Amino acid sequence: MPRTFSESELAPLSRRDFLKVCATVAAAMGLSDAMIPRLAAAAASPARPPVVWLHFQECTGCTESLLRASHPDFARLILDLISLDYHETVMAAAGYQAEDVLQETIKKYNGKFILVVEGAIPTKDNGIYCKIGNRTAVDILADTAPHAAAIIAIGACASFGGIQAAAPNPTGAVGVQDLVKDKVIVNIPGCPPNPISFLGTVLHFLTYKKFPALDKLGRPMFAYGRKIHDQCERRPHFDEGRFVEQFGDSGHRQGYCLYKVGCKGPETFSNCPVVRFCDVGAWPVGVGHGCIGCTEPGFWDTMTPFYERLPGVEIPGGGQGIVVGADSAGKKILAVTGAAIGIHAAVGIGRRIIKGAGSDRTKED
Numbered sequence: 001m002p003r004t005f006s007e008s009e010l011a012p013l014s015r016r017d018f019l020k021v022c023a024t025v026a027a028a029m030g031l032s033d034a035m036i037p038r039l040a041a042a043a044a045s046p047a048r049p050p051v052v053w054l055h056f057q058e059c060t061g062c063t064e065s066l067l068r069a070s071h072p073d074f075a076r077l078i079l080d081l082i083s084l085d086y087h088e089t090v091m092a093a094a095g096y097q098a099e100d101v102l103q104e105t106i107k108k109y110n111g112k113f114i115l116v117v118e119g120a121i122p123t124k125d126n127g128i129y130c131k132i133g134n135r136t137a138v139d140i141l142a143d144t145a146p147h148a149a150a151i152i153a154i155g156a157c158a159s160f161g162g163i164q165a166a167a168p169n170p171t172g173a174v175g176v177q178d179l180v181k182d183k184v185i186v187n188i189p190g191c192p193p194n195p196i197s198f199l200g201t202v203l204h205f206l207t208y209k210k211f212p213a214l215d216k217l218g219r220p221m222f223a224y225g226r227k228i229h230d231q232c233e234r235r236p237h238f239d240e241g242r243f244v245e246q247f248g249d250s251g252h253r254q255g256y257c258l259y260k261v262g263c264k265g266p267e268t269f270s271n272c273p274v275v276r277f278c279d280v281g282a283w284p285v286g287v288g289h290g291c292i293g294c295t296e297p298g299f300w301d302t303m304t305p306f307y308e309r310l311p312g313v314e315i316p317g318g319g320q321g322i323v324v325g326a327d328s329a330g331k332k333i334l335a336v337t338g339a340a341i342g343i344h345a346a347v348g349i350g351r352r353i354i355k356g357a358g359s360d361r362t363k364e365d
Contacts (some may be wrong), residue, residue, distance in 0.1 A: 057173055
């Protein structure tokens with residue numbers, strides 16, 4: 001069923017809330033306060049870019065993370081920022097009428113609209129495992145992508161294939177970048193991704209007329225430029241060797257590091273610890289569940305089993321932590337230093353004895 005909105009969700013943003021959201025996005029993008037007015041001006045521009053939003057193999061979680069009631073300001077701003085001309089979840093049209101809207105939008109805004117793809121594209125058996133209006137996802141993407149100005153693949157599925165592409169990948173599911181080679185593609189992976197990562201990407205496009213800097217996987221650097229491990233509030237516990245050994249133990253209750261129970265933060269790039277989700281500022285690790293690496297390619301295969309630790313991650317101090325390790329190293333250094341002082345003193349005394357003996361022989365001579 002199409003997503004419906006209450007009057008409060010669709011009510012215009014107040015100027016204060018509008019600037020607050022722009023400031024939040026600017027901070028997430030690493031921009032200075034001086035850029036907030038420019039972002040706000042771009043967001044308030046009446047020239048909204050037309051957007052065609054396609055759904056393929058997915059759960060609609062990416063759309064819900066953007067438009068759910070706990071993010072009314074973001075939902076309203078996103079809907080104000082763009083002209084969402086085709087989106088199966090939120091549009092009123094259905095059936096043949098909806099498909100007519102899609103074709104009319106492509107024709108009217110040829111080369112000017114942003115294509116957003118949510119969900120993987122199955123390619124096996126001529127793509128029969130995902131059909132809309134009796135057309136396969138492969139055909140719909142092939143007919144739509146050439147006419148887009150740029151493409152945003154939102155979510156792990158559209159970016160890298162997601163759970164549909166997990167071994168043995170029975171439907172031959174792939175991400176958009178595996179099929180479209182001649183367009184700018186921005187991947188915003190996650191299961192689901194943070195709304196600010198999408199909003200920041202669109203705002204950057206509106207403000208600078210280009211997408212933000214991307215990493216080698218096509219992800220915006222402002223959102224995926226650092227590892228979760230390096231930004232996590234539990235990192236000090238990792239550095240001091242304090243770990244949750246099993247869920248529900250005393251370390252778990254005290255907020256210790258979740259690495260030993262499977263957290264994939266050391267190998268996952270995302271802004272989750274900084275931006276977080278929902279009005280309460282929650283994110284999985286913060287509420288006691290390890291990161292599963294959902295922003296990385298093939299995470300259903302490479303990051304599983306989810307509750308077993310990643311191999312090859314060095315624990316500071318050999319598992320004792322930085323402070324204990326430093327204390328131990330300090331004691332060793334003091335011991336070595338003490339021994340060196342003793343040796344130096346012994347050498348000095350020896351030299352004085354030899355020197356004294358030499359003086360006595362001189363006197364006898």
